[in-house]
Amino acid sequence: MTPALLAELVRTTASDVLAERGLDLAALPSDVGVERPRNPEHGDYATNVALRTAKNAGVPPRELAGWLAEALATREGIASAEIAGPGFINLRLATDAQGGIVREVLQAGASYGNGDELAAQSINLEFVSANPTGPIHLGGARWAAVGDALGRVLSARGAKVYREYYVNDAGVQVDKFAESLLAAALGQPTPEDGYAGAYVAEIAAQVLERNPGVLELPADERLAAFRRAGRDLMMADIERTLHAFRTDFDLYFSEQSLHESGAVETGVERLKEQGNLYSADGAWWLRSTEQGDDKDRVVIKSDGRPAYIAGDIAYYADKRARGFDKLIYMLGADHHGYIARLKAVAVASGDPADTVEVLIGQMVNLLRDGEPVKLSKRAGNILTIDDLVDALGVDAARYAMIRSSVDSTLDVDLGLWTRRTNDNPVFYVQYAHARLASLARNAADLGMAPGEGFGLLEHPREGDLIRTLGEFPAVVATAAELREPHRVARYLESLASAYHKFYDSCRVLPMGDEEVGELHRARLALCVAARQVLANGLELLGVSAPERM
Template identity: 60%
Template sequence: MTPAELAVAVLAAARAAITERDLDVSALPATTSVERPRNPEHGDYASNIALQLGKKVGLNPRDLAAAVAKNLQETPGIASVEIAGPGFLNIRLAAGAVGELAGLILRAGRQYGRSDTLAKEKINLEFVSANPTGPVHLGHTRWAAVGDALGRILSAAGADVTREHYINDAGVQMNRFGESVMAAAHNQPTPPDGYPGEYVQDVAKAVVAANPGILDLPESEQKDKFLSEGYKAMLKEMQDSLERFGVHFDVWFSEQTLHAGGAVEHALDELRKQGHVFEQDGAVWLRTTDFGDDKDRVLIRSNGEKTYFAADAAYYINKRERGFERCIYMLGADHHGYIGRLKAIAACAGDDPQRNIEVLIGQLVSLLRGGEPVRLSKRAGTLITLDELLDAVGVDAARYSLARSSTDSPLTLDIDVITRQKNDNPVFYVQYVGARISSIARNAADKGFERSEAYDAALLVHEKELDLLKALGDFPGVVATAAELREPHRVARYLEDLAGAYHRFYDNCHVLPKLGDEEFTETHRARLWLNDATRQVIVNGLDLLGVSAPESM
């Protein structure tokens, strides 16, 4: 019995108790949950449903708890139900009901932990969204890891997720980039406010090699050509770096298309229909202060030039018209001011800013080696590139380390720590447990010990076996909570706790017979099921983070 199945049983028992007393069944929640008590002596799981419902239905919570407990004790797999305090239910499962979870996990395979919690959600998840004027760098990398993990977790919770990268390819920065590439091709100094770094020279060489005769074109044609070809080369490099990192975007959305396709004008028309557009001093404004923004925003300047804010509004409306019910923006630490203005755009468009749009802000990440800050990149000048990070630590260490901490706080990674093969390195700690489990399974096969098609779940009664089973049972709830709260780090921390529970199980319970004359028993077979179920959950959890689960290390 999983925690989710037990929660369903608790809700059914509560419904029966209320119905029997002819009380208001509409007071029942659509769903409920059970929790593991801090003190194991209080039972396997606890529920406060009687406390939640007592006053609503006009019944003393402890009396309601007694009625729910009576019904719940008739549920197969439940050994006992005790009432504690003002109406808490402490539930103990039958030994077989706990042990059956290993079989359930292995039968579910890669589907274990997945749910339909967000089955009706169509989500646009935008992250990274780097300017195509330089390589993907450390400032983008945290959101690349966290954003991709969040996309996987939302999908595991049943959502229809589209991962989108917004290409900031309109504006003066693109002209400066094109001029910088052209200058590098002519071995000239970087223009004022241009882009330095060896990568610009690399782009220039690639453009010249792919376009013979470009240096002989008139200057105006050269500028256009270096801009368009340099842009393509830089965008391709960005895409290749992110794919190497295991981050794939379903949509690369060009800002230029908003302007070229009339999306900005269309957005202005839609906003006018809602009554929040006004003109003042020759400019066109959006009255975002109606919805909590600190000031109204200019859409079109008095000289007729459209602002970045106009593009932001057009982009949001474009997303909604593509059918996305929820638009999640994952922005960098310097974008706090965007929260109010983006939510105001949603409100001005007639949407619910509490539902249709979310803005997540990620804090900065810094890199150390041997406790000292890593020097700046030779190639990118003032930046550390994603490729350089991957060369130093690898994909798994980078992704896990970037995703295992809450994005609310700045993050410092020490290359020496996240690459060493010791238990104080979290990614190694989790991956090593997965590899150890695979090794045990191989040893069992080599010795002719078969897991077989069935096992006696009631044999899994050791304290450490039960602790491990309960930890495995928590996985679906962790995934659902990580999806709901947009916090992938919960999956990483869960895996570390699970690895600890497995170590304690392994140290106290022999999965295979000891060397000598000990025979392979049904207890060993049951432990093999539990062993392999743990491996499956580790595989599933690491996959949600975009991290591999090697079978040997």
């Protein structure tokens, strides 16, 4: 019996008890749930339904809990139901009912953990979105891994997810990049506030190779050529890097295209006509303070030029016109002010503020022996995705980026993440999968197939592993709801721990001349299920599930 089925059994039983006692059925909360107690001595699962229902039903919590426990104890699959504390009910499942979790995993296979509660949502997920002026730095590496994992998690729960990278190619920074490329091509020093690093010289050389006569052009045309070619070459480099990092996008959207197509002007004029911008001091303003901003934001400056947020308005309108009903923006730590601004854009466009969600990620520090790693071989003054992958490999790099909440600064210790020991989280999880793959090969050599004698799985370690497997769908659902894919990584570590403890306590394969029995086959089925869930979870993180290590 899975946690979801158990929760439904608790809900229907509680409804029956209320009806039998003549109590108001409306007192029963709609979201009845069960949880695993921290102390396994308290049972397999616990529910607080009596505590949540008693007040509205007009009865003492322990009295209601007693009625519920008595009724639950008679239900098929429930071995015992006991009252605890002020009105909790601790539940123990019958062994064969608990084994139903294994059966469900085996039947669902790669789809175990999936759901359809987000099937009605069409989500535009924008992340990374770095300027095309240099390699992606460590902060961008965090968003590349977390954003991609979030997209996978949301898709697993039914959402239609479209991954998008907003190419900031319309601003002053791209002009400075072009000037830096031109200076490198001419053998001149980097301009003040320009871009340095070996990659600038590399791209400048590529521009010259593709356009041999570019330096002979008039000054304005020459700079424009370096701007255009440099942008394209840098974006090609970024796309290659992200693909190697297992992060791909459905669309790389050019900010410059919004200006060239007239979309910025059209979007701003529409908001003016609707009265959703106001004029003051010769400029046009957005009422972003109404969404918590510290001040209203200029959209059109007093000299008639659009401010950066004008592009945001046009880009928002473009996304909505393409049919997305939820827009998620994943931005860096220095973009906190954008939360109110983007919500104000939604409201000014006639949409609810919660059409927009903004996730803010904190910085990443790379450490070696506790000391910061400061310089990149290629980018000079920043560390990049490539530096991270060179140091750790893709699997460890992605896992390290995803495993912690983006709300906190992340310190990545190279020593920890390159060790092949159990204190390295990604090794610990992948080793569990490899160990299970090895066990499956050995079982196949013995001609041993999984069986369904789940009622024989009575060892505490077996029960703990089974219940951990049962948690996976709820973990994925919560990760999707809260936009927190790190929950999947932490779950996988718990699952790996439960498996390693099971392996140390419960013999799966027969020894010597021992004949294969139903218990061996049932344990093998449990191992097949554990391997499947580890693989499913690692797939959600974009991390490989190795067969051998």
